[in-house]
Amino acid sequence: MVMEQSILKSVKQMLGGISSDNTMFDPQLILFINSVLGELTTLGAFSECPEITSDSELWDDLDIKEVTLALVKPFVFLKVKMMFDTPTGGAKDALEALISEYQWRIMVASESDTL
Numbered sequence: 001m002v003m004e005q006s007i008l009k010s011v012k013q014m015l016g017g018i019s020s021d022n023t024m025f026d027p028q029l030i031l032f033i034n035s036v037l038g039e040l041t042t043l044g045a046f047s048e049c050p051e052i053t054s055d056s057e058l059w060d061d062l063d064i065k066e067v068t069l070a071l072v073k074p075f076v077f078l079k080v081k082m083m084f085d086t087p088t089g090g091a092k093d094a095l096e097a098l099i100s101e102y103q104w105r106i107m108v109a110s111e112s113d114t115l
Helices: 007-015 026-043 069-084 089-112
Strands: none
Touching: 007 026, 007 069, 026 069, 026 089, 069 089
């Protein structure tokens, strides 16, 4: 499976079951993605908070500040997954632990300028 370059389409792809042609959930997903991008700005990943408005914004368009997309992409997906389709029980606990780990790694990488 090739990762979609559109931020919105790739999140849909990772959520599974939402066709890139299906725009029914786009307003909700865009709201959640922008919320996560704001959190990433607070963590130091961006110097200015990016915002998406449609499926035309690409991952490569993001002005990443010393943090690679290898950390940012899964963090965005995991956070949106929690907001859009929250799992229950052990799956929720595992997802929360992954989010915390990515959050810490992004913060450390942003502060240390190592990535």
